[in-house]
Amino acid sequence: MENCFEIENLNLYYGEKQALKNLNLSIRKNCVTALIGPSGCGKSTFLRCLNRMNDLIEGCRIEGKIMIQGVDIYDPKTNVVDLRTKVGMVFQRPNPFPMSIFENVAYGPRCQGIKDRRILKEIVENSLKQAALYEEVHDRLHESAMGLSGGQQQRLCIARAIAMEPEVILMDEPTSALDPIATSKIEELIEELKKSYSIIIVTHSMQQASRVSDDTAFFLLGEIVEMDTTRMIFNQPKDKRTEDYITGRFG
């Protein structure tokens, strides 16, 4: 099976402190990869490396290679704006822009220079349908997105990411601010989305990882302890620390 990301010898430093230590892994295409581990283990940091959101943080230094379609994303020649259209991101807290639902989804395409109202409308409708939100909001597309519920806002953020037709969608604990019903809706959505996109999801919930993911990587203190199919990780972990973590002995 094809890989969407190949990571070689990735090291990341915040100033003097090393946050990621010599990571080597590949992430499969059209699969859901879950990143688990205790707080501060570097899983979110790693996720933000994949679309270079760490560029914004001062004193952050990265070594090693992250290859997507055979190109190193940290190569000086790589255009970071292009990269982010290929690698979308959904954040921990729903963060819709304070504008209408339509404008939220149309924002990305507009930034790429698409002005034709008809094309934009089509993109917005398709994205909302894919994010399973269209039915709920089709009659109020031009009302403020701030009026939606938390779960709806998060699905809007997913729709917004889908509108860019990315290869990969990164999700940084997308359900941690949501109630169980909204969470299950997002999980169903992830199941649906993996047919068309590769998804990498950071989660604190063991159950969520086992429910939605195909592969799981266990992070501890900036290192990958173990990475395998989710079934293997949860049933026959090779490392003692993985077993301790997933059985709830620490973390």
Next chain:
Amino acid sequence: MNVTKKQQRQRTLKDAFLNGLTAFSSMLSVLVLTILLGYVFSKGIGLVNVDLLRNQYWSKSAIVAVEEGTQSGTFERPEDLPKEAVWSEKWGIALIDAVSHEKQALVLVERVDENSVFAATVDTSAGPNQGKSYPVVPGLQVQKIDFTDQQGNANFTGMLASETAEEMVHALDQAVSIRSVFIKTPGGGIRGSLIATLYLIFVSLLFALPIGVASAVYLNEIAKKNRFNGLIRSGIETLTGVPSIVYGLMGVSVLFPITAAFGATTTNILLGSLTLAIILLPTIIRSTEEALLVVPQSLRDASLSLGASETQTIFKITLPCAIPGILTGVLLSIGRIIGESAALIYTMGTFINDSPSLLSQGTSLAVHIWSVMSGEQPNFELACAISILILVFVLILNLTVKLISRRLNKAWY
């Protein structure tokens, strides 16, 4: 722990003293403010009316002549005429005694019958309007009326002879024909200063707002956070504290040549506006920076993760979200413009101009107060009346600022 009665009593006393001190201080400040406002309102409220806003400050004089042939008649006193007004049945004009804001006795025209000779007078003063119709209308001051009496002698009556309305009407009854009237338009209004203040607000914001917002965006969003930029930032902060009179000095020496290039020959409103724009810059930069700081980082992250460039993020997301905060800064700036006087005395002069233009001298409302108070006979009433207007305006501005910032806090989350 053993606490003696004495220690307890001492503590109670100390607490009472400190509490009393704070209460006394706040009472004192409230009292002082109330007295101040009370003084301004009681002194000035009598003058606050539409005429104050509408009238010119300087009164204009004119001598109008009665056309040959038109003469007296019998006019009935209108029923709705106020009791104090004195009606001349022979000439169809009502006069009334009044006191000017400078405490001088005046005789004003209260009513003119449409068939009266006074309604068909022409301007005789030299100038472009000579020979044109200039009817005597209510509100004008009557300085002097020249007439011919029954013996055929030229005679006159009016304020110049210190006569009251009653005496004037009485004198007119003796007249056979009216020759000319010396009239004065009412003065003491602040129309010119009001217009000049609006000019100031508009022109200075026109310069200060775009430059201020743009530099705040640069400092806060684009520039790297290094020592040099920190220095610029604290420099700007220092500029907020510089006394405005220093800016005025700089305006008149550095900026005057710029306005001279546009054809200014004296200090002028444009010069004042440019100086004010510089005074406002630090305020606008600061408030814009603060508004930008409260825009959640998550919105910027979301925009960037959607493939927007950093510039697109700034102009499509961050800046629009900061608009309420920027607006607050604008309103504060308007308050500053209205209150400014020291820098404007240098740069715009103190001549109260009834028809100000960008390149002429003029006074803002605050300088108008300075102007009427700095003469040999300070005019407290007018100064207080203008103060009331300024206070009301500033109050409205402050309430708007509060309203906007409350909205701002509601906008997210």
